[in-house]
Amino acid sequence: MRRRPAKHDIDSGLRRELYFFNLYRVLEASLLALLAFGPTEMLIGPLREPLLVAATAMAYLACSAMLMIWGRDSASLRAPAFVGILIDIVVAALATHGAPQVASGIALMLLFNVGAAALFLPLRLGLGGAILAFSAILGEQLWTLIETGSDRPLAEMLMFGTSYLALATLTNQLGLRMQASEALATRRGAEAANLAEVNELIIRRMRTGVLLVDAEGHIRLANEAAQSLLGDAGDGRRALAVTAPELARRLLQWRQDGTTDNAPLRLGSDQNEVLPRFARLLADSEQSLVFLDDTSLLSRRAESITLAALGRFSASLAHEIRNPLAAISYAAQLMEESTDISLADRRMLQIVRQQCVRMNGIVESVLGLARRERANPEHIELVGLVRRFIDEYVAAHPLDDDSLQISHAAPAQVALVDPRHLQQILTVLVSNARTYGRLPGQPARITLRVHQDEGDPGIDVLDRGPGIPDAAAERLFRPFYTTSEHGTGLGLYIARDLARANEGELDYVRTPGGSCFRIRLPGPHTLLTEKAAQGLV
Template sequence: MYRERLVWFILARVVVVSLFLFSTIVLRARGTGTLGEQALDGITAILVATYGFSILLLLILKLAKGYQLPLTYAQIIWDILFVTGLILYTGGISSPFSFLYLLAIISASVLLARREAFYTASLCSIVYGGIIDLQYYGQLVSIGLGPLVAQRYGTNYIFYTIFINIVAFFLTALLTGYLAERARESETELEKRAIDYEELERLNSSIVSNLTSGLLTVTAEGRIRVFNHYAETFTGITQEDAYDRDLYDIFPGFRLYEGNLSNVKRGVFELLAKNGRKLIVGFNSVPLTGKEGESAGTLINFQNLTQIKRMEENLKRADRLAVIGELSARMAHEIRNPLAAISGSAQLIAQGDGIPEADRELFAIVLREADRLNGLITDFLAYARPSQPEKGPVNLTDLVGEIVSLVTPDRRFEQVRIINRVEPDFTLPIDPDQFRQVFWNLFVNAAEAMSEGGTITVDAERIDEIRSDGEPRSAYRITVADDGSGMNQETISRIFEPFYTSKASGTGLGLATVYRIIEAHGGRITVESAEGTGTIFIIFIPVQRNY
């Protein structure tokens, strides 16, 4: 700022000098007038020297830094010398150019400070008074200023002239110094405020960009304006692409609150992501107002609640299953003891002599059903008290192939075709015995859902992605899909609960056991299904650093 001001003052001097030069040229063209040829030559020399000095200052300012203050002093001194030369060549006491000293004083006030302005006024007073005195006493005859002109005016006029000019010099220094200081203070305050505004803007941008939730603003017409980094990551749409787009184009779920969005403090809606997953989005909204208090739009803060909702459901399910499991395990132990006594007694009786054949058949039924109940209790205890998985690197293709070989002789798989799309070298850290049980239960469940036959497809891949919260995630994704009858939403919500089954002969422990095994591996299992469209079970197993 100071450097620019100095440049402008140099350019202003060039303009003033150009006017004097033009005047000198006009005088030469029309004759010397009241000035002699020697005076015009001297004025011309001063003007040319001033041009050269100004150009030199501009070059130094352009090529070097840190010399502004010395150059300012040099400029003020040169201005005083320039005015002094004009006065000497234009009659001394009779010269009309003594007022130009005021320009040097103003320059000192604006470029430096009030103190320097008074110094400049003092120097101008000394120089101007010295010129008049020297002329009066005949000391400037050598440059064409004789004493007769000054003596003709008289001492009273000379003292009056010197006094008036000195008063003018110091009044100019006082006023311009005061105004310049006020201007500098105002400029400093303005710069401070401008800096504060810039800092606030940077702080605001930093906060908005680094929020761990989505932030967007929409106009009263529903057009998007602010769209922060979280929103970009969450939607895959940049601020530039989102700007001025309709809110409902990017978030169709907001249509549930259309026309009343600014009055809704909290809300939840579903969003279909690009990968086909359904996300649950929660939001808060507050109205935005303009300068006059009018409605200017809505500020919306939103967050992906899918994981939170899933965790809530898992916790509820885990609590429910824990209570059921503990109670059922105790009951199973209590049932197993009398069941063993009944089974043993029936065997002893059936082995006795004199038992009618019809009674032997009844005893056989009792023993068979007792064995079935014992197997059911064994399965349930395995579910209620699962063992910790012994993880190791397992080739998933070979594991699925083993299960396919085991289920092929089963009558339920006579019209079922199993397609194994897992890559031959796909390996992941799992407990092979527990995952054999997982695939067995999933295959049996799929086959029973396809009474007229169909296809079961197994696929697996490793996914590396950036979650909606910006964190990287790596997991093994295993899918088991069938084209069976599918399930309704009520069945999907309860499918992993123990003893819940939609089949007449099912125990309701197969998928519950699958859930517990996946959970013990630190993973999760989800279901995508609808009536008449088949079912897809999706298993996610987290990637471990050692594999």
């Protein structure tokens, strides 16, 4: 994002100086015209060459106007400056010869022109202009000496020549310093602008809501997170007291006595709870910054940290449990093979083996929570995958009177997902539907519907059971939450975690006459052609 200063940015300051230099040259030409056509005879006496002075003044005035126009429109600054100083030198020599009474004044005015031109020229050209100016003044002196004789001392010419060289060198160095300073200022300005853009982007994309509230309680700025929490309030025109009265009350209390209420705050009936924090924009400013921390994000972060630690502990514990569990199961199996076991004891051994199987399932769930395997997504045709899943599930889990079928609108639907993870998610959802998605005394009716949700592929797992109460629906995907004494409460949590690992989502969707768990998956890669997509299996 860093932008280097453009050359026209650096030359903009010098172009302004060139404009004033050309304006000064017009003033010089006007003074020369006044000398030629004005009542100056009574002040300085008659001119030696009045026609020469008049012609020089008119030509100089015309050239000054053209130089001003050229300097304004020219892409380069050197050419107008160099041509201008050449014209100045010729005019100075001619005017000095035509009006010797003001020769010193003309030489002094030429001194400024030589120094100003050196601002825009390289050092060698600037010094060349100074040498030409000295040569012109010296040549005019020799011209006058040959024609009429001259009483001007040679030392005066030498002093003017030395002044031209010294001033040209000084102003050239000054011009270089000025260009370097302007380049540095332009670069610093670009860097400051880039930093401002980066800061604005960081604040705008922060997950923490940020509001800037002025002394009158109006929202001046709001980032994306704050706008999502406040709705249409983050447009910089609404009063905080109208949008969030409780938040405005807490802000006012903080401004008055510096105390903060740490209780979570719900900004709307359909919004998450937030924890507001306040800070002054500046030490002596009446504007305040309001930070809105989404408690759900904080809870998920704390939950993630807790589950990570719990997963590591559970993994080591599960491995320790599996060894004696395998020994118990093997011993019960051997005892069942004995002919000396009574029927009642054999029933007890069956109970032992069933509980070992159940315990092993719990251990597998805990290990699944701890593994967190990385997804290896592939382009998968969902209709074919769901058909194969149904065949494999029925082969491994006889349905008895239950039914499991597929529904799809399009013959093919491609998604980018890890097939192992998707099969594991579907296994959890179908098993839950068979357990909880049936009416009393009736078989389970489960449908896997392949569809598109807002352009993204997805799978709905539908049942015709009694549905899920609102109180339980809010906690469905929390770890270890279950309504059954035989469940671990980890199935749906692991299923959603696997969906998110594939950049998808798993949600519960309220539907009449049953339940619906919706799997949203990322679509195929944009470089995948339609023909190639149809060939996926």
